[in-house]
Amino acid sequence: MDSSRSPGGDPRxxxxxxxxxxxxxxxxxxxxxxxxxxxxxxxxxLLAQPDAPRxxxxxxxxxxxxxxxxxxxxxDLTHPTAxxxxxxxxxxxxxxxxxxxxxxxxxxxxxxYDHELETIGSLHVMHACSAAKVPRLVIxxxxxxxxxxxxxxxxxxxxxxxxxxxxxxxxQNRVEAEKLLGEWxxxxxxxxxxxxxxxxxxxxxxxxxxxxxxxxxxxxxxxGYDPLLQFIHEDDLLRSFERAALExxxxxxxxxGRGVLPLxxxxxxxxxxxxxxxxxxxxxxxxxxxxxxxGDLPEGFFDYLRYLWVADxxxxxxxFGEPVYTTKEAWISFVSSRRLQRFR
Amino acid sequence: xxxxxxxxxxxxGEDEELEVLHLALRDLxxxxxxxxxxxxxxxxxxxxxxxxxxxLPEEFDWLGLLQELRHRLGTLGMVERSGEVxxxxxxxxxxxxxxxxxxxxxDRYFRVEVLGLDALxxxxxxxxxxxxSGLLPYDGLMLSHAVERWHPRRERPRFLxxxxxxxxxxxxxxxxxxxxxxxxxxxxxxxxRKGHSVIAFPEGEKGAAKVFAERYALxxxxxxxxxRAAVENRVPLVPVGIVGAEEAxxxxxxxxxxxxxxxxxxxxxxxxxxxxxxxxxxPFPTKWIVKVGEPIPLDDLEVGALDDELLVSRLTExxxxxxxDLVNDALERRESVWG
Numbered sequence: 001m002d003s004s005r006s007p008g009g010d011p012r013x014x015x016x017x018x019x020x021x022x023x024x025x026x027x028x029x030x031x032x033x034x035x036x037x038x039x040x041x042x043x044x045x046l047l048a049q050p051d052a053p054r055x056x057x058x059x060x061x062x063x064x065x066x067x068x069x070x071x072x073x074x075x076d077l078t079h080p081t082a083x084x085x086x087x088x089x090x091x092x093x094x095x096x097x098x099x100x101x102x103x104x105x106x107x108x109x110x111x112x113y114d115h116e117l118e119t120i121g122s123l124h125v126m127h128a129c130s131a132a133k134v135p136r137l138v139i140x141x142x143x144x145x146x147x148x149x150x151x152x153x154x155x156x157x158x159x160x161x162x163x164x165x166x167x168x169x170x171x172q173n174r175v176e177a178e179k180l181l182g183e184w185x186x187x188x189x190x191x192x193x194x195x196x197x198x199x200x201x202x203x204x205x206x207x208x209x210x211x212x213x214x215x216x217x218x219x220x221x222x223x224g225y226d227p228l229l230q231f232i233h234e235d236d237l238l239r240s241f242e243r244a245a246l247e248x249x250x251x252x253x254x255x256x257g258r259g260v261l262p263l264x265x266x267x268x269x270x271x272x273x274x275x276x277x278x279x280x281x282x283x284x285x286x287x288x289x290x291x292x293x294x295g296d297l298p299e300g301f302f303d304y305l306r307y308l309w310v311a312d313x314x315x316x317x318x319x320f321g322e323p324v325y326t327t328k329e330a331w332i333s334f335v336s337s338r339r340l341q342r343f344r
Numbered sequence: 345x346x347x348x349x350x351x352x353x354x355x356x357g358e359d360e361e362l363e364v365l366h367l368a369l370r371d372l373x374x375x376x377x378x379x380x381x382x383x384x385x386x387x388x389x390x391x392x393x394x395x396x397x398x399x400l401p402e403e404f405d406w407l408g409l410l411q412e413l414r415h416r417l418g419t420l421g422m423v424e425r426s427g428e429v430x431x432x433x434x435x436x437x438x439x440x441x442x443x444x445x446x447x448x449x450x451d452r453y454f455r456v457e458v459l460g461l462d463a464l465x466x467x468x469x470x471x472x473x474x475x476x477s478g479l480l481p482y483d484g485l486m487l488s489h490a491v492e493r494w495h496p497r498r499e500r501p502r503f504l505x506x507x508x509x510x511x512x513x514x515x516x517x518x519x520x521x522x523x524x525x526x527x528x529x530x531x532x533x534x535x536x537r538k539g540h541s542v543i544a545f546p547e548g549e550k551g552a553a554k555v556f557a558e559r560y561a562l563x564x565x566x567x568x569x570x571x572r573a574a575v576e577n578r579v580p581l582v583p584v585g586i587v588g589a590e591e592a593x594x595x596x597x598x599x600x601x602x603x604x605x606x607x608x609x610x611x612x613x614x615x616x617x618x619x620x621x622x623x624x625x626x627p628f629p630t631k632w633i634v635k636v637g638e639p640i641p642l643d644d645l646e647v648g649a650l651d652d653e654l655l656v657s658r659l660t661e662x663x664x665x666x667x668x669d670l671v672n673d674a675l676e677r678r679e680s681v682w683g
Binding site: 150155157223224226227228259260262264265307308 | 431
């Protein structure tokens with residue numbers, strides 16, 4: 001079950017491996033944000049396991065697909081006493097692992113609510129974990145938090161500073177949440193924390209603002225830049241989260257696909273036309289259509305198509321296994337699935 | 345066709361067939377050349393020979409170069425990208441297509457004379473350290489091209505490019521595809537760990553920004569990053585002196601005010617540059633000499649010894665002196681700037 005049992009691996013991995021052998025699998029896993037892509041699919045995968053753990057879902061809305069299979073608890077993470085509510089759910093259900101993925105897949109125009117949900121909501125979840133003495137916490141994060149910068153090294157390791165993007169509020173919220181986690185975790189050494197930072201997800205069914213951007217036939221790009229991008233396939237993403245929930249992995253992991261491709265090559269592979277525009281114009285245009293009211297591109301998005309922010313996935317591959325899809329295969333899987341959908 | 349030969353063993357018939365094909369191809373090429381009126385280069389050899397010969401080819405493929413340039417103009421320089429790049433963005437197909445251009449620059453334009461390449465160990469990654477000169481990274485390109493030609497397995501070292509250049513719009517896509525990597529310790533370590541040779545220019549921006557009056561006087565060498573990279577990755581540290589690149593882009597003086605508007609550290613003023621527009625960026629056809637020195641012995645140095653900052657700075661200074669000597673030797677060897 002664990003690929004981390006390699007002789008002479010890093011001591012933490014060896015310790016985790018021996019720990020795995022001793023400790024039984026978790027019997028109850030709670031998922032915040034059950035209605036997100038990640039939450040829902042992860043719950044399905046966990047329930048399909050041979051000796052499936054019990055799954056507790058925490059969200060605002062009752063999921064339609066998983067009715068009757070998960071025990072659903074309605075908690076509003078933006079509520080000031082949400083920490084107490086989550087804590088009582090966690091101790092009632094005797095939860096072994098909490099997977100926190102109640103984050104926005106795409107930023108909305110309601111900046112205040114986004115901040116309450118992502119930053120303060122995460123803080124509530126952390127506090128609930130320590131109050132209910134949950135032994136393990138798995139948090140979904142993103143390699144976008146490293147921030148696109150001209151001075152990034154070609155491969156960002158997990159230790160790299162989280163700079164984010166000054167104008168992308170959702171990124172800043174999550175950077176702040178990770179900062180809070182960094183302060184909280186040392187005070188609660190009895191909770192094992194596992195942070196999974198994943199890159200842009202591609203696949204047949206995943207949708208967010210990035211995917212919607214790439215779905216267009218003509219794609220505006222930044223004139224004069226052709227950054228290397230990396231993707232992870234949705235199946236690989238879910239497998240990594242599943243293993244993070246079921247096994248003992250501690251620390252921060254980049255969850256990315258193997259290989260990188262320049263943006264121009266990606267568009268050529270997909271047969272899409274690129275529309276190169278100067279960066280200042282693009283930044284302005286991105287925010288014009290509806291002043292951020294309906295799903296147009298978040299601020300700062302084009303910087304992610306301008307500078308390098310590729311993460312080094314070595315540690316994640318070692319812990320959660322080799323990804324099945326490379327960056328190119330994930331991209332092709334996305335493109336070919338969209339081609340079929342056009343004829344639906 | 346007896347095409348069922350298993351793997352390595354080629355049936356004898358196949359060699360002959362190949363030979364016939366080669367001859368036919370050569371005749372065809374000659375025919376094309378005669379028809380396009382380029383009779384002076386209609387000599388029949390050097391066409392079938394692959395571009396892997398290390399010595400100067402007898403005849404240069406002018407037609408190929410012309411076609412290549414026309415193709416490039418039509419597509420803004422990006423021709424036949426491959427669907428795969430390596431993890432630092434180097435693209436083999438772009439490189440293959442550019443080889444004609446690089447050969448031309450090396451053999452005809454700069455007439456690069458490469459000395460002492462045998463000091464390199466082809467079995468291990470090498471850290472080559474050279475003096476930086478000229479605005480555009482022709483020195484890195486030429487040195488990596490020279491090493492690739494010499495290398496028995498045609499492995500191409502990557503050259504590190506200073507921030508201001510690799511983040512320049514339009515420069516970055518091309519540099520990355522040709523093997524340029526942003527200069528920082530993380531990148532150098534990763535490349536060496538993965539078995540690629542690396543060309544570093546520790547003078548960095550200061551080197552490229554040298555005005556003509558201070559040519560071939562090496563600037564301060566970074567903060568000892570090269571020494572640390574060589575010792576920590578246990579790779580040979582090879583000094584290289586490059587002469588000629590300095591005069592290819594002679595900077596008369598630097599203008600700061602107009603540069604600020606476009607976000608550059610300075611605007612170089614060469615005899616041609618702002619005056620002739622982009623055409624002013626073409627380098628002068630100077631005579632180049634690349635002199636590779638003996639590797640600097642660092643084997644007795646433990647990684648722990650690097651905590652001694654004074655030692656690191658002394659070694660860095662030694663390395664600088666070594667490269668300065670190589671540059672001076674090469675300068676003496678050269679008869680004139682135009683060679």
